[in-house]
Structure formats: structure tokens, C-alpha cells
Amino acid sequence: MNNNNSNLNKYMQRDAAVLLYSNAIAGILITLIASSFLVFAFTYPEVDPFKKAWWIGMTALLTIRFLDVMWWKHKVEKTEFNGEKSIMYFVVGANVTAVMWSVYLVYTTTQAHSIELTTTIITISAMAGGSATVLAAHKFTAMFYPFILLAPGSIGLLVSDNYPLQLLGVLGLAFSIVMLIISRQSADFTRHTLFLKNENSVLIHSMEEKVEQRTRKIYELSNLDPLTKLYNRTAFLKQLKLVTAASQKPFALLFIDLDGFKKINDSIGHKAGDKILSKTAERLKDFALDKQLLCRWGGDEFLIALEDTDETSAVAQSTALIEVISKNHTVENSILSVGATIGIALYPQHATSEDRLIQLADMAMYYQKKLMRSTVGVFSEQMEKLYSYELRLKNSLTTAIEKNQLRLVFQPILGSGDIKISAFEALLRWQLDDDNIPPDEFIPIAEQYGLIHEIGAWVLQQACEQAVLWDVQQKVAVCVNVSVIQLQDEHFIDIVSDTLSSSQLPAELLHIEITESVFASDPTVISNQIKNLQVMGVKVSIDDFGTGYSSLSVMQDLAVNTVKIDRSFINKINNQGNGDAIISAVMHIASSLNFLVVAEGVENEMQADELIKLGVDYLQGFYYSKPIEVEDIASYLAQKYDN
Template sequence: MKQCTQRDAAQLLYNNAFSGILISIIASSFLVFAFNTAEMRQFKHAWWVLMTSLLLIRLVDWHLWKRRDINRQLNGSKAILRFISGANLTAVLWSVYILKVVANPNSTDIDLSTHIIIISAMAGGSATVLAGHKRTAMFYAFILLGPPSIGLLLSGIYERQMLGILGFLFAIVMVVIAKKNAEFTAQAILLKNENALLVHHMEEKVERRTNTIYELSNLDPLTGLFNRTAFLQNLQQQLLAAQKKQQSLAVLFIDLDGFKKINDAIGHDTGDQVLNNTARRLKDISANHQLLCRWGGDEFLLAIENCDEQQAVQQSEEIIQVLSAAYSFQNNRLSVGATVGIALYPQHSENEHSLIRLADTAMYAQKKRSPCTVGVFSNQLEQKIHRELKLKDGLSQAIEKQQLSLAFQPILRAKDCQVVSFEALLRWQLDDEMIPPDEFIGIAEQYGLIRKIGLWVLDNACQIASSWPNEQALSVCVNVSVTQLEDHDFVEIVKHALHASQLPPERLHIEMTESVFSSDILFLAEQIKAIQDIGVQVSIDDFGTGYSSLSTMQDLAVNTVKIDRSFVQRIDTNGYPIITAVMHIAQALNYSVVAEGVETEAQMNTLRSLGVDFLQGYYFAKPLPESQVVAFINGGAETTSQQA
């Protein structure tokens, strides 16, 4: 602040300098040439040259100051020193001149009075002009009036002594006024700079607070990347620029693979470190950080300017490679993968929200199909997603709208082709379209609808089976998903279905797919044992196509295995040894065997020869609607005996 105060004081002095110097030039010239006596001529001319030279030097100094002021290259203390040196020398020259005039015995009273008046006026003006420097202002006022007044007092002439007294008193008054003016000016300059400093501090606080607000509203607090709001604004601006330049743009939706396992197994602190390192790696490989953001969780977005599909795929593959490199945390090496979805402007959309949604769609579909790879949005993919969403919405209301129904395919005893049970198969008619189970069951599992639908199937299958003729004691086989089996209250759900339908437990068979082998085997083994304890039998469906192993089969201790239709269809080639191996395993574990997908008499005979216990397939009957089951049961003896 001291430097600012000195600079302001110098500024004040130099701002008043031109007028003061000009007045000094005029006054000195007037006094020298208007009162030009012979005996004083030589002195006055010499003094005038000296005074004019000094004033011209001060004018040059003033001019240099003004130029430095424009360029803001100011040194206040040095400028003040130059200024007061010139001003004090000017005052001394004036004092010498007046003393010479006073000492001249030939000076008339008019001469003396005129000189004293002019000098007094200049002394009075100096109190204001030199207010920027107190000592100089006081010295200037006194040196102009003090010495000549003392000279007049010592003249011995009464009139001149009176003039000397007036001059000396005026000098004292001017010194006091100059002192007060200078002190007031100094205080004003000090207050100005204190206020300026205060304003500066306030501006700094406001700037810091503004930066904080900006960070809170635009930056992700964990990674420091832009957040959704800022990214959308930047992407919108970039799309406008791309439109003007007629350039393409790619939006990459990046989702980490395996991040949830790290978060759950090691902790969120480690997960946060992985996200931070991921953000740094993305920063290193992205050209424009304003088009990079953390979208949420373990999802990131990157927009690439002037980029076509081939370039976007190539850069996405590089991103996957970079992000898949292992991280080292506390002597542990951790790694995550990444799946990237791409949407392109203007091919796929011209709107920032739509581009992000389409890139997300492409990423999601790619993750389901092949994680840690790149997927590009396409119209076919959009149609598939739209259909999936349509089916999901339809499934959520299918029960209420009575769109679901059950079909029943008979299962026959191999040795005599007698019907022993029916497999309940779910059917869904949406508007005028029959939706294949292979299409909608996966959607039901994905969106958490399978429990509700599975409960409906179980209740209705038991209710329908309880209406079949009791003398045959036919069983009903109901498929359940792993999600249903993992419910802790599933056994109670089965008991409730049996109680509500009054179906004997031994007439209900629960079928589960081989996907159970990838779940919690110990818990599922307990569930199966509890189901069997109430009299319900358990089967493994589609055996041989997935996850099964001898050890887990033994742990689960089911009642029946069903050979998948794909092996039966290839029974004349490589399906035969697989079916033979399954039969050996089943016999060793005391399991019954059902062969699915029997379509020809030759297949039936071969399966019989291998010792298969039960047969199922189109050769015997296609799935029957509920209304035809009882008729099939009543007329089935004649039909099946002919086939046998």
C-alpha cells in the first residue's frame, strides 16, 4: 500500500506541475523584463536564463512522467524525489531574486510592492499545488516570503519594515495552511488506498466464492472433471460449431467393467481412487477437457470433434486399452475394463441429449453382448431397444390384462408311452402377436418381473393340474428361474400354491435350468432339500448345455435331469455319446432322465435303447392349450398305445 500511496502523491504533484511551471515562467518573465533597471539588468537576465532552464527541465520531467503514466511504469518515490528537487530549486531561485531586489537601494516602493504581491500569490498557490508533499509545500511557502521579509525588516526604512512584517506574517500563515493542506491530502490519499485495498480484498473473496460456486455447479467434486450440467452446455456449443463448420462429432459413453466388485470387495475409498485414476487417464488422452465429464457412478462421457465412425472406434479401443491397465494401490494390483458406446452427429441425432442417450444405448447393448469392447449405435439396435422397452412395459401389465396363458406338453414314460406328467409352458399374447418365451423370459428376468410372473405360473399350473382326473395322478412340471429360487420365502410360496389348489405335493415338479450352477450352490442345495421335504420333486432342465459339473450335481441332489433337445436332434452324430454319458452319470447318482425334443420314431427307439426313463417332444404332442388337456388325457391311452 505504501507504493500505491507514493504513486498517488506523485500523481497529484505532477498533475498540478504544468500549471505551476507555466505560472512561474510567466511571473519570472514579467518581473525581469517589466522592471528592467540598468543596475539590475545583468543579474536579472542571468537569473532569468537560469530559472527558465530549470523550469524547462521540469517540463521535460513532467512530460516523461505523463508517458510513464500511460504505460503504467511508475515509481512513486523516485518521481517525488525528482519533483521536489525541481520545486525546491525553483523556490530557492525565487528567494535569491527577491532578496536581490530587496537589497537594491534603488528599488522603488512600487517595485518592492509588486514583487512581494506576486511572490505572495505564488506562495499561496503553492499550498495547493504542492499539497502532495508536506515538507516541500511548507518550504516553498516560507522560502519565497521569509528571507525577503527579513531583508525588509533589516532595511531600517519604516515603510519597508511594515511591508516586511506583513510579508513575514503572511509567510507563517502560508506555512500553516500548506501544512494543513498537505496533511489533509495525505490522509485522503491514505484513505483512498485503504479503500482500494479493502475493495481488492473483497473482490478476491468474491472471486474465490465465484470460483467455489463454479466448481460446485460445474465440476464433479471427486474427479474434478466437468459434471453433467457443464458437459451438456459445452456439448451444445460444440454441436453449434460443428453445424457451422459442417463437421461430424462423436459422443463416447464409457462404462467401467468390474468396478462394482472392487467397490464391494475392497471398499469405496479404493473405488474412489480407481475413479480418480480413470479420470486422469481420460484427461491425458482427451484433446478437449471441456468435452469430458463424469456422467455419474462409474460412467464417463467424451465428445470428440471432427470425428467419423472409424476414428471414433479407433479412439474408443485406445481408451479401453488405457483404462484396462492395472492400478497399484497399497501393494495391490487392481484392474477394471471398459465398454464404450458411440453415437455420431449428425448421422444419429443433432441433439445433445439424444446423442448421449443413443451412446448409452449402444454401450448397454454392447456390454450385454461383449463387455470391454466398442459398440456403435445403429437403427437396428434402436428398433431392438424399442421392442425390448415395449415388451417390458407390456409384461408389467400382462397379468392384469389377462394376456398370459399356459400350454401343457405331455411327458411320457419311455417303456410304454403312457402320459405321466405335463410341462407347463408360459404363453403371452401382446395385442395380436404371440411373443416367444425365449424373447420375453429374459426381459422379465432383466427388469425384475420374473418373480411376479413366476408366481402367477406356479399358482395357475397347480390350480389347473388339480382339476385333472385323479385316477391317473398326473404331475405338472413348472419352470422356475434362479431369481425365484434365491428368494428366502420360495418354499413358503410353493406351500401356499399347493394349499390354495389342493394339489398333492408329489404331483408338482419344479424345473430349474443349469444357470443355478453359477449361483450360491450351498443355499440352493438347502432350498432344494426343503422343497423335496414337502414332497415336491426337482428337475434340472436343459442338462448338458451350460454350467453343470459332477460335484455340484451331487451337492444339489435333484430327482430328475432333462437332456436338452439339441443333443436329441444330433443323436445320430455327436449327440449320442453325450446322451450316453448323461445316462451313466444319472444312473450313478440315481436320477431319472427325461429326453426333450423327440420328433421321430427313430429318436424314440434310440433313446429307449439307452435306458431313458421319460420322453417329451412333438412326436407325441405339441404343447396343448388348457382346454385340450383333459381331452388329451382321456383319449391319450389309445394314441400312445399305437405309438408304443
């Protein structure tokens, strides 16, 4: 509302200036003619010097006003001029002119003869009457001009000793008062007219602005990402479609996925994450030549199309872009950084449609991220074959339990002292049609697409139910591998508790095996989960120990029950490697931290003998037994204990 009032006042002042200046030349010309007539038509030696001096002053003033009018008409009128300033220039000149006339009339009333005086009063009265209309655009000047022209001179006539002059003074003063009233009414009417005119203009302009704002808002909502102000999916696809339809030159499509963004979002908060996305978008804007070929695809993913670019140039530019994106950000007094993995698809080499190009660039990014983060990958046919295979596994895995395609096999773990069975490790197998899919292929897919929770719960339930059926002289535990994703699930402890309850398996006969990758996760969450399992009586083992994530301080905090030495170290025993030294070091650590040690992957007698000499607690591997099918476990146990 205040803005509208300000605009209304500005427009009214500009219109008032136009009205004043539009009649200015005629007014100046009439004033010049009238002043020249009165000065030179009646000549008396005793007044000539004053009249001539006055005329020179009036002419100089009118010349200045004329130049001001010319300047305004040629330099100001057609511009977005300041109305208040223009009015000020005009009214100063007009009011000074009025004062000059007033001085002339007062002087004339004391010096001139009756004919000259009468002529002067008539002339000035006529000018006063005309000013009410000509100066109506400025209220003060419209009232001041006629009043100051007549009132002082009329008062001078009133105080004279000549009765006819006194009557003329009365008439002049009465006329000046009437003109004062008329000028005021004329000025009010003019101002009201200007108000109505400009009120409508301001309202129309305000409505146009609102329409423009709403149009802009609709455009932003339909085309721009609200956080980064980059094109959204819809707008980018439209623009990319135009490029693919019209372009005869090759171009590269870059699919950009930020590395480490989720960790910032989860640990520091979404506010910091949003700032990282906004700052990354600004860097991308500076990098992109065509802002219409840049978008936020979703989450922490962005797309850029580089026109007239071949593979070599696209890889070079992508490498440079990764360096730009990876520079540090200062967010809330913290220095944060993210990397970026980029997948590239080329037009028309790889695809000619926008949807297909995006799919292939996404595919290239996905496989490059699996291979090495914060690097560049270009789409290849081999990637598509791998993707199709992975997609087949993912789709089939969703119904694998329902179709009874999953099964468990069990590999025994034996005590190194008596070679008696201590436990069985449950190993998951999947037969898809005529193919046996290795766990290292389908488990990562299950983790990636969120299927690991259902499959993991099924494995846990089946393993516990089988373990209850093992009827041997001593209790045999079952070891179940658990994904880090499962362990981080807030419902995992309840799932374990419910499984033990439904299967009736004693908690001490369940061993949960977790890989070393837990050390890369939140240690507080993992430590709490392990303690909760141990409170229930469940044992916890670290699998694949020594493959890269180990931290003695973290291991001490986690306080697991058992560590399993990875088979890669077992293979290096007495084989020009450092397997013996590493195993000895692990045994020393285990002794200090009160862990038990299992050696997995024992393939031959030499390895078994050496491990026993080193003091390993338990042995597991093909030398003792391959994984056993469920239906063969009973006979295996009977044979083992009969011997």
C-alpha cells in the same frame, strides 16, 4: 484462526519494512552530511587521525546501507518479499550506525573543545530526536538508536571534573531517557496503526477466500461428480450443447459402460467399487483431449466426445480406450480388473442434438453388450428398430397380466418305461394384439426391467392351480421354469410356500426347473435356495443341461433331483454328431450322483427308441405331444389313460 494471525504478522512486517526503507535515503544523507561536518569543520592535529578513520568507516557503512536501500527499492519492494528478512537487513545497518555515533560522541567528550563538543551533542541530539519517528516501525531500533547515541557520551560527561560538562551530561542523559520513552510510545502507536490496517486487509482477504471457496464448492456441487471429479450430467450436457451448436466438423460420442463392475461392487464392497471408478476416471482424463467433453453419466457409465472424428477413427480410439480401461487395478492388496463396452453415435450423421446423440450411443452400447462384452459398437438404424420393438414389449409387458394377455400351455413328460404321463411342463405364452411373442424374446426383457418377479409368481400360481384340477389315476406333477433372478430373491421360498398353501397342491408334485446359468451365480445362495425347496418336498431340475455352464463339482454340491438334456444333443443322435456319447456320459454322471434324466426335444421315433436304449428316465417332445392348451388337458388325459 492461526492462518489469519500468520498472514496478519506477515503483512505487518512487510509494511514495517516499507516504512523503514521509505525514509532510509534521507536518513543516510543526513547522517553523511552531519558526520562530514563534524569531522572536517573542527580540525585538531591530535584527533584528526581518529576522526578521519571514523569518517571513512561511517562512509563505508552508509554506502553499504545505501546500496541495500537501492537493491530493495528496485528488486524487492514490488515483489512478495519477506518482511522479516528485509527488516533485519535494515536494523542491523541502522543500529551499527548508532553505535558508530556513540563511539564518536564518547571520544569527543574526552578530546574535543567545548564548542566542538557542544555542536556535536546538539547535532547528535537532533538526530536522536528524528529517529523516534523515522525508526518507529521497529520498536527495538527506535528505542536503541537514540539511547545509544546519547547515553554513553552523557555518562562520560557526568564523570568529568568540569562542572559545565557535568550539567551538559545531565541534560544529555535526561534527554536520552525522554527519547527512550517517546520512541517506545511512537513505536507502539505505529505498530497499532499497522495492526489495524492489516487486520482489515486480512479480514477482507479471509472473507474473499471464503467467498471463493464457497463459489468453488457451489461450482463443484453443480458441475462436478463428487467421486470422480469429472463433469456431471448437467455440466456435460451444457458443454455438448455448445459443441453441437457451434461445431461444423463431425465428432463422435462414446457411451462407456464398465463390464464386471457390479460383481466387484457386490462381492468386495462399495469402497473397492468407488476406487475402481476413481481410477477409471483418471485413465479417462489422461485419454480425453478436452476434459470438458468427459463426464460420469451415472453409476459405472461414462461419456466422451471426440471432436473432429469419423467412424473409423472413433472405433480405433474406442478399441484403444477399452484396452486402457481393462488394465489391472491394485485395490486393498487385491488385483482387480473391469472391462468396458462402448457404443458410438456420430454427429451429424446419426443425430444433431445432444440428447439424441446420447440416446443413440447408449443404444449402441446396450446392443453391443448383448452381442459381445468389452467391444465397440456403432449405432445403426437396425438397432433403433430393435430398440423400438423391445421398448414396445417392455411397456406392454407391464400390463400383460392385467389385460389377460398371458396364458399357460402344458407339454407332457412321459416315463420311458411305460410311456405314461409323469408330469406337465408349464410353458408361458404371450399374445400381444395379433402377435404371439416367443418366450425367448420377452423373458429376457422381463428379467432386465424387473418384471420377472411378478410374472414368475403369476406363472407359479396358475400352474399349481391347474395341477390340482388334473384328475387321473396317478398323480401328475407340474414343472415350472424359474429364472435365476427369481431364485436369488430372498422372498422366493416364501412365495413358493404361499402358492402351495393357497392352491392346495402337494409339494412333491411341484418341480422347479432352473437353467444351467445358475452355475454362473453365487453357488452358496443357489445351494441354500435349492435345499430349502427340497426340505419343503419340492423337486428341483436343471434345464438345458450341457449348454455351457456345467460343473460336476458344483452340480454335486447343488444336489438337484433331475437333469434335462438339451434338445441340441438329442438332434445329433445318429446324425454324424456326438450326441450319443454325450447322452451316455450324462447318464453315467446321473447314475453316479443319483439324478433322474429327462430328454427334451424328442422329435421322432428313431430318437425315442435310441434314448430308451440309452436308459433315459423320461421323454419330452413333439413326437409325443405339442404343448396343450389348458382347456384341452382333460380330454388329453382321458384319452391317454383310456388307451
